[in-house]
Amino acid sequence: MTTDSTAAANLETRQQEAKARLDAHTVEIVQWHFHPSTGSPFWLEKKAELDFDPLTDVKEFDDLKKFPLFEDEWLRGGPIRRWVPQGLDGKPTYVFETGGTTGIPKSRMVIDDFRIDYEMFSETLPDEHFPKGSNWLMLGPSGPRRLRLAVEHLCQFRGGICFCIDLDPRWVVKLIKKGWMEHLEEYKKHCIDQALTVLSAGHDIKCMFATPKLLESLCNALEEKGQSFADTGITGIFSGGTEFTPQWTRFCIEEFFGGPPAESGIYMTPTYGNTLMGLACSKPVTAAEDYKISYYAPQPRAVTEVVDFDDPTKVVSVGETGRVKLTTLTKEFFVPGFLERDEGEREAPFDLYPWYGVSGVRPFHGFASQTTVGVY
Amino acid sequence: MLEIPVIRWGKPYQSLEVTDVQHFATGEPVAKVHQANGGIIKRDMRQAQKARDALLEFSCEELIERLGKAGDHYETGTLAIGDGTQTPAEFAHQQSSTTGLPEHMCRANMGKNSFVLKNMGKILDCLTRGLPLDVLSRGWGIEDRGVVVSYQCQSPVLGAVLPSNSPGVHTLWLPAIPLQLGLVLKPGPQEPWTPYRMMAAFIEAGIPPEAFCMYPGEAEPGAALLESCERAMIFGGTPTVERYHGNPKVQAHGPGFSKILLADDVVDDWEQYVDLMAESIYINSGRGCINCSGVWASRHTKEIAAALAERIGPIEAKPPTDPEAGLAAFTVPGMAAAVWGMIESDLQEDGVTHLTEQHGDRLVEQERCAYLRPMIVHCESPDNEIAKKEYMFPFSTVVECPEDQMLARIGPTLVGTVITKNESLIRAATNATHIDRLNIGAIPTTKLNWLQPHEGSIIDFLFRSRAYQVPDEMLPAS
Numbered sequence: 001m002t003t004d005s006t007a008a009a010n011l012e013t014r015q016q017e018a019k020a021r022l023d024a025h026t027v028e029i030v031q032w033h034f035h036p037s038t039g040s041p042f043w044l045e046k047k048a049e050l051d052f053d054p055l056t057d058v059k060e061f062d063d064l065k066k067f068p069l070f071e072d073e074w075l076r077g078g079p080i081r082r083w084v085p086q087g088l089d090g091k092p093t094y095v096f097e098t099g100g101t102t103g104i105p106k107s108r109m110v111i112d113d114f115r116i117d118y119e120m121f122s123e124t125l126p127d128e129h130f131p132k133g134s135n136w137l138m139l140g141p142s143g144p145r146r147l148r149l150a151v152e153h154l155c156q157f158r159g160g161i162c163f164c165i166d167l168d169p170r171w172v173v174k175l176i177k178k179g180w181m182e183h184l185e186e187y188k189k190h191c192i193d194q195a196l197t198v199l200s201a202g203h204d205i206k207c208m209f210a211t212p213k214l215l216e217s218l219c220n221a222l223e224e225k226g227q228s229f230a231d232t233g234i235t236g237i238f239s240g241g242t243e244f245t246p247q248w249t250r251f252c253i254e255e256f257f258g259g260p261p262a263e264s265g266i267y268m269t270p271t272y273g274n275t276l277m278g279l280a281c282s283k284p285v286t287a288a289e290d291y292k293i294s295y296y297a298p299q300p301r302a303v304t305e306v307v308d309f310d311d312p313t314k315v316v317s318v319g320e321t322g323r324v325k326l327t328t329l330t331k332e333f334f335v336p337g338f339l340e341r342d343e344g345e346r347e348a349p350f351d352l353y354p355w356y357g358v359s360g361v362r363p364f365h366g367f368a369s370q371t372t373v374g375v376y
Numbered sequence: 377m378l379e380i381p382v383i384r385w386g387k388p389y390q391s392l393e394v395t396d397v398q399h400f401a402t403g404e405p406v407a408k409v410h411q412a413n414g415g416i417i418k419r420d421m422r423q424a425q426k427a428r429d430a431l432l433e434f435s436c437e438e439l440i441e442r443l444g445k446a447g448d449h450y451e452t453g454t455l456a457i458g459d460g461t462q463t464p465a466e467f468a469h470q471q472s473s474t475t476g477l478p479e480h481m482c483r484a485n486m487g488k489n490s491f492v493l494k495n496m497g498k499i500l501d502c503l504t505r506g507l508p509l510d511v512l513s514r515g516w517g518i519e520d521r522g523v524v525v526s527y528q529c530q531s532p533v534l535g536a537v538l539p540s541n542s543p544g545v546h547t548l549w550l551p552a553i554p555l556q557l558g559l560v561l562k563p564g565p566q567e568p569w570t571p572y573r574m575m576a577a578f579i580e581a582g583i584p585p586e587a588f589c590m591y592p593g594e595a596e597p598g599a600a601l602l603e604s605c606e607r608a609m610i611f612g613g614t615p616t617v618e619r620y621h622g623n624p625k626v627q628a629h630g631p632g633f634s635k636i637l638l639a640d641d642v643v644d645d646w647e648q649y650v651d652l653m654a655e656s657i658y659i660n661s662g663r664g665c666i667n668c669s670g671v672w673a674s675r676h677t678k679e680i681a682a683a684l685a686e687r688i689g690p691i692e693a694k695p696p697t698d699p700e701a702g703l704a705a706f707t708v709p710g711m712a713a714a715v716w717g718m719i720e721s722d723l724q725e726d727g728v729t730h731l732t733e734q735h736g737d738r739l740v741e742q743e744r745c746a747y748l749r750p751m752i753v754h755c756e757s758p759d760n761e762i763a764k765k766e767y768m769f770p771f772s773t774v775v776e777c778p779e780d781q782m783l784a785r786i787g788p789t790l791v792g793t794v795i796t797k798n799e800s801l802i803r804a805a806t807n808a809t810h811i812d813r814l815n816i817g818a819i820p821t822t823k824l825n826w827l828q829p830h831e832g833s834i835i836d837f838l839f840r841s842r843a844y845q846v847p848d849e850m851l852p853a854s
Contacts, residue, residue: 179619185603216415223422247392247413255419290392 014354023060025300029329030058038087067336075106083109096146101173117278118154129267130236133159134206141169151209165194207236212243219256240271246291277302296353303327306346379408380458386585399473400707412591414600421604427558428532430584436509439554440497446581447493455576471569472696476705492547502827516844526844533558535605537598540564560589631766632665632790634821638673639796640779654687656821661704662770668821669766671774681731681754681774689735693747705745712746727756758785791821
């Protein structure tokens with residue numbers, strides 16, 4: 001056998017193992033959410049509407065197609081307790097919100113999922129650029145969102161202390177809708193000023209989370225002061241969102257950071273996720289691959305599939321374009337297939353993540369004109 | 377097929393985001409255009425002063441002379457565009473194929489741009505009212521009458537977010553280079569042709585390449601350009617104009633709502649002006665802000681509308697290569713049908729009559745594009761909703777309105793042609809601040825005198841007149 005064919009055989013074996021793990025995990029999670037003693041009031045009530053019995057008819061991941069698509073509108077309004085599995089009653093519970101610029105936001109209850117997700121993500125961060133014990137700056141949305149607490153936990157899990165700024169994305173969306181662009185600019189400046197102050201205060205910050213827009217603004221603000229991003233001492237950045245495109249990544253690496261990690265010492269990793277699922281990590285992004293960004297969900301806790309635009313039960317072939325479909329399978333939260341507001345291309349498994357991923361993530365073309373993305 | 381890069385201060389930049397610009401009728405890719413991200417623009421603009429410094433190496437007069445040569449290159453030369461070359465015929469063909477404008481109109485617009493380039497000296501002399509141009513270079517100087525004057529440049533570059541559907545607007549940014557300001561352009565997504573060809577002609581004529589940036593893309597680079605240039609133009613609809621109203625950094629060019637007013641002293645001879653009215657409505661496929669969208673008179677309005685409908689109603693949609701083609705295609709899917717829907721709704725109102733109906737369907741839908749054939753609509757009153765509308769095809773209302781109410785009722789008007797010899801009406805029109813360009817007499821709204829400012833003088837936009845006092849020893853001996 002050649003080295004290549006051995007590698008291919010190994011990958012295939014690992015794929016099969018991953019698939020077996022996912023199937024077993026699916027059954028376990030479905031049993032939990034639909035068993036009268038452990039399930040949440042929401043899913044137990046929903047069970048009555050189903051034309052199958054999840055407890056007996058879900059034997060593998062593919063059986064989740066029997067469920068209707070998850071509608072995130074179900075998350076709007078209360079009572080929030082209906083989402084808490086009875087098996088987790090009494091545990092300290094958070095609520096994380098999305099949307100809510102106008103009207104009632106969508107709410108997701110969380111107990112430990114955000115910690116578990118970010119601890120798993122922590123394993124993917126290279127210690128060389130995200131040194132253990134170093135302090136972090138969280139330059140992103142705060143308030144009733146998962147991100148602030150999650151990043152803070154990531155930092156603490158790695159032994160550091162996290163500095164945060166206040167950022168209210170609902171106000172940002174409102175400013176854009178009102179066309180108050182001067183106010184928007186001032187608010188962004190207000191956030192960046194806080195970040196610059198923290199960075200100048202001698203806290204030995206080496207890692208950060210930033211949204212692409214705020215990272216770019218921070219780099220610009222530093223350059224306007226005659227400094228560069230490298231002067232901050234930050235060597236590890238984690239960011240995310242559909243604006244995190246190959247071109248934007250290349251622009252940052254080439255023009256703000258001073259080159260790839262081997263030259264500049266600065267490493268940036270994209271991520272893809274939301275309040276419904278965990279955090280999908282990226283295959284390492286390199287110039288050799290034109291900064292292509294491919295995300296792989298943290299299976300078996302969450303799965304991302306790329307499905308046919310017209311038939312969400314059908315996965316597209318590798319390289320083909322489709323809608324991103326998320327599935328969340330944790331003891332806290334069960335999402336049996338949710339059509340994201342994004343589209344992308346299906347990616348093949350590889351040694352690090354022996355399951356399918358998604359690349360080229362961008363707003364779903366059917367929604368693109370109505371969606372305000374990357375507002376902060 | 378040409379591959380067109382982003383240009384950053386004269387240097388090509390290959391983006392990782394490349395889009396196909398497609399032929400509007402066949403969907404075939406005509407060019408690959410590299411897309412700029414907003415961050416690039418904001419970062420590049422920190423170097424904007426270098427563009428002005430490069431141009432300040434030349435006098436305004438030298439630059440004007442080179443612009444004359446650029447006019448020749450633009451109109452007749454084979455120029456380097458992206459990874460290939462482009463002849464004038466290829467330019468007209470490519471521009472037509474992506475914008476839907478008939479080829480002969482594309483060629484006519486080339487002539488218009490070339491004319492402006494070749495006459496830039498005279499144009500600037502008029503726009504500056506004879507100011508020695510070195511005053512603009514130095515920031516101050518002494519006029520012939522011995523008075524110290526100062527004009528302070530407000531930005532090292534002029535930015536422009538350009539449209540896809542109206543190649544005529546490009547004359548507005550051409551004066552930047554001889555005024556020694558760099559050019560930072562975001563071409564319209566379907567119309568990269570004019571900005572890139574113009575830049576190639578400038579460079580061929582000896583203008584320093586580092587004076588130019590080209591940032592193709594969608595909304596994000598447009599917003600970044602407007603945010604990071606101290607002076608910029610944008611072309612759009614009424615919401616765009618309202619959004620930037622009062623922003624001294626942005627000159628927003630929107631709909632023109634240009635009109636022809638036939639006063640009571642001439643209206644009985646209306647037949648003499650049918651050619652002028654038809655030309656004002658129809659020329660260049662009615663796409664320009666200077667095309668007439670309203671004819672106002674106190675009487676004979678039904679006859680005027682009928683005569684105009686007879687004249688332009690039969691015009692058919694023809695292929696863009698047809699030398700007789702008079703209509704531009706709507707290339708954005710669904711747009712023509714949406715416009716037609718709005719018009720149909722307005723036609724339901726009492727007092728509104730569609731005069732071109734008898735010449736066949738106005739909406740002509742084809743496989744990948746659509747046309748709207750010319751429309752003339754009679755309004756019994758200025759209160760009719762459709763009397764306030766303007767569309768991107770040959771469309772005009774004919775509005776019945778007493779002469780003494782006309783100026784008060786016409787609303788914002790980019791070009792107002794007031795046909796009269798009535799001195800008091802002329803005086804009132806002259807004083808009407810809602811009319812931008814005023815033509816007194818039988819002048820089509822579309823006939824521009826390039827020696828006149830358009831929608832505000834570009835000199836006033838780019839330079840600020842201010843006090844400047846110097847000791848006597850700095851003044852030349854008299």
